[in-house]
Amino acid sequence: MKIIGIALLMMGCLMTFSLGIDIFQGFDVSQALYNAVSPFRVMEVTELFVLFFLLFLFFAESAYLFIKKRKGNES
Numbered sequence: 632m633k634i635i636g637i638a639l640l641m642m643g644c645l646m647t648f649s650l651g652i653d654i655f656q657g658f659d660v661s662q663a664l665y666n667a668v669s670p671f672r673v674m675e676v677t678e679l680f681v682l683f684f685l686l687f688l689f690f691a692e693s694a695y696l697f698i699k700k701r702k703g704n705e706s
Contacts, residue, residue, distance in 0.1 A: 646667050
């Protein structure tokens with residue numbers, strides 16, 4: 632769970648930094664938000680499949696380790 636938290640914290644900090652730079656350059660907030668998520672809009676189907684597959688593997692492994700750790704404490 633620490634890894635997920637750290638990854639989300641880093642993503643939030645980097646998106647905030649990106650939004651700040653866009654706003655500093657003169658974009659309004661809606662355009663800055665669009666610029667932050669636009670790389671995901673131009674991905675092709677195979678790229679999206681790989682992205683979601685890797686995210687699925689990450690969360691599946693986290694869930695497996697969590698369940699394994701929880702069952703180990705019951706004994």
